[in-house]
């Protein structure tokens with residue numbers, strides 16, 4: 591007779607285990623992450639929320655391999671990031687991770703089309719033309735391809751940044767407050783785009799937001815406070831998220 595142990599694991603696109611990040615040393619040191627373990631399952635749209643200074647951006651940067659942990663581990667798929675040398679880490683970031691920065695980081699002298707394919711051009715590759723073509727329609731920028739960022743609205747610029755993050759067909763896209771500077775209509779466009787990309791292409795998105803309405807687009811919300819994971823909420827609605835956030839508010 592044989593005994594079979596079946597272990598079912600949901601594949602994770604990214605995760606951190608016992609993540610600690612300390613900035614600085616001595617009296618002025620800041621413990622931005624204080625033992626966070628969290629996983630971001632494949633094909634899931636996760637929102638990260640929490641008060642200012644709670645460690646959201648730090649968590650995203652460390653999970654994406656843009657910064658290193660003081661202790662604990664960060665993984666993209668099955669790869670533990672600290673096991674990689676600089677060259678391999680650069681390749682992994684290029685091939686498997688996309689990042690949408692809050693400030694767009696578009697290059698003003700390049701057109702929309704050039705900005706979208708910039709990471710691929712830097713890598714010396716052409717990328718998948720069909721995918722990039724489809725992305726341009728998904729973000730609704732076909733009639734703006736030869737404009738420069740200065741000729742676009744804030745929402746259009748943010749959509750370029752989102753398209754750029756997805757251009758190399760990464761497994762996981764991290765977006766740090768991608769709707770922070772947008773009016774509600776442009777914000778809805780960007781959120782719709784993130785949600786559709788997750789659902790239609792089984793990609794994984796991790797998004798920081800302060801906005802309960804934005805968080806409600808996600809499949810799950812992860813709450814941070816003081817560098818710790820304090821709660822997770824599946825199937826969020828704006829009202830449920832707002833109620834949870836009230837618990838963080840410090841009476842003034």
Ligand SMILES: Nc1ncnc2c1ncn2[C@@H]1O[C@H](COP(=O)(O)OP(=O)(O)OP(=O)(O)O)[C@@H](O)[C@H]1O
Pocket residue numbers: 613614620621622640641642643644645646647648649
């Ligand atoms: N480079 C750095 N050097 C020193 N301290 C830092 C650095 N980056 C962040 N911190 C500190 O780490 C803590 C967490 O910062 P982080 O940027 O992760 O917060 P956040 O949750 O993203 O906040 P916000 O909502 O304001 O963007 C804060 O106390 C911050 O001051």
Ligand SMILES: [Mg+2]
Pocket residue numbers: 646647648
């Ligand atoms: Mg931040």
